[in-house]
Amino acid sequence: MSKILIRGAKVLGGEPQDVLIDGETIARVGTGLPAEGAEVVEADGKVLLPGLVDLHTHLREPGREDSETVLTGTRAAAGGGYTNVFAMANTFPVADTAGVVEQVWRLGRESGYCDVQPVGAVTVGLEGRKLAELGAMHESAAGVTVFSDDGKCVHDAVIMRRALEYVKAFDGVVAQHAQEPRLTEGAQMNEGVVSAELGLGGWPAVAEESVIARDVLLAGHVGSRVHICHLSTAGSVEIVRWAKSRGIRVTAEVTPHHLLLTDELARSYDPVYKVNPPLRTERDVTALREALADGTIDIVATDHAPHPHEDKDCEWAAAAMGMVGLETALSVVQETMVDTGLLDWAGVADRMSFTPARIGRAEGHGRPVSAGEPANLTLVDSAYRGPVDPAGFASRSRNTPYEGRELPGRVTHTWLRGKATLVDGRLT
Structure with a gap:
């Protein structure tokens, strides 16, 4: 009918x-x-909510179809209430050309379960040395508006500045994976009491916070848009809050798992809890929830990161980082934000549909539930x-x-x- x-x-x-x-x-x-x-x-x-929009999804295709495909990933998205997802660029080959992003876009159209908007890489091969074809990806059939080297940080300040300048011409946005690589060499989990007790390499909060601080200053200098992927620390919240108070065009996301889980779970040595950025402390979780409620953090994004069994069912140090999240995200947000009274369902619609659609310019999504x-x-x-x-x-x-x-x-x-x-x- x-x-x-x-x-x-x-x-x-x-x-x-x-x-x-x-x-x-x-x-x-x-x-x-x-x-x-x-x-x-x-x-x-x-x-009844507007269809959910995920600004941060790993669909793995092309190249890692053993983990996920565009078809299976969009089926998972539909099961979780999503009608639009942004597919990250760290595929094989990397989505750093018009040809690759158009392939992902077409696979999404063929799936029929969910609209897929490819995220283009900021640098060629995610190597952080040379800007990718940002303009060509934007002008392609995929119409890319969001660019990210997620999985890796754009750690060179000059490259980051150039990217911000380039996307400003078409009001695009650079989504930064904030991780200073030299401060996280060998890191396995959040740096703190638990990492010291377990003897696992610590991942300091400052490795995230220092990059965010640099990038909001760059965005303010250029007058361009920067988006912070999977913000995870109380200190990061304060930096974003300060930047917004200065009128800097910064937005930020938090994942469902960073709203619920803490580094205490690493005591099990179960690699299912190994994720990038790592699970943080209870203090960080509280700060993230409050920041999502007051709008300092703009959206919830899943960072859906599928891995095959053999990449996670091994010793902690050898395990891949990441968790699947499309099919559980809304439940976790209800648990942490709605049932605690921090957000109502209209707030959930804003953080999981209206605002991510606006940030990514997802046409036809994140619209009011009204006639027409x-x-x-x-x-x-x-x-x-x-x-x-x-x-x-x-x-x-x-x-x-x-x-x-x-x-x-x-x-x-x-x-x-x-x-x-x-x-x-x-x-x-």
Whole structure:
């Protein structure tokens, strides 16, 4: 059917309303809407949100299809309530040319589960020595607006300045993986009491904070946009807060796992908790939650980082860094932000849809749930609570830190331009 009536949904957590989808758009929002000629979805007070947008996803294709593909990654995204994801550039080959970003973009269009916007590399081969073809990637069919060497830091200040100057011409944004490489050589986890007790190489907070401090100053000098990937420390929060108070065009993201987990989990020596940047302290977690609530941190981004079993099921030092997150992100945000009273559902929509879409200029996404807007929507059973079972993930990888952990909320339906990609918790 071309018409779908979502009956009795709490739009952005408000009073129950009906939402009528006609084709690819929202036709009407109100109460008591007629169901004639429409497929009816009984929402029963579930929360209806705009489709989620993830500014930081690793889809691994091309080159590491053993971890994830664009198809499996976008299926995972739909299962988590996402209708748009930004695919990071650290693929093989690196997405540093118009040809590679167009390949990823086309694979996303073919998948049909979620729109995919490629992130272009800042430097050739992520090597930090020479700017990649930023203009050509922007002018390609993929229309790249976000550039990042994520996985590596653009550590050369001159290269970073040139990148900021270049993207300013088309209002692009450079997304920085803030990690001073010389301060993190051999680092395995957060530098602190736990790393000292375990004898694991420490990853100091200043390695992140010093790069952020430099880059917000550069962005202010150039007048360009800089975005801070996976901010993880209380000190980083204060630097971003200061920069925003000075009118510097900086935005920042936090991952769900940095809102919930701490470095104490490394005591298990289970590499599922090994991630970049590392899990920090309880003090950092508290600061991150408060900063997300007050808007210092603009968005939640998953940093979905799938790895095959053999890359994580080994000794800590040899294990790859990263966690999958697309299918659990909204549940973790409900646990840490909504159920604690720090954000309401309208705030979640802002941090996980409206604002990431604005930062990345994701056309048609992050729009209000109102008549005339594209029908990119997510229906959430916020009353649900249950254990995480990675066996049911659509992602090709299973490296989740939440296996067996009870989390609230469950995405039951996702619509991409009026087409159901998830129905009653099952992918179509």
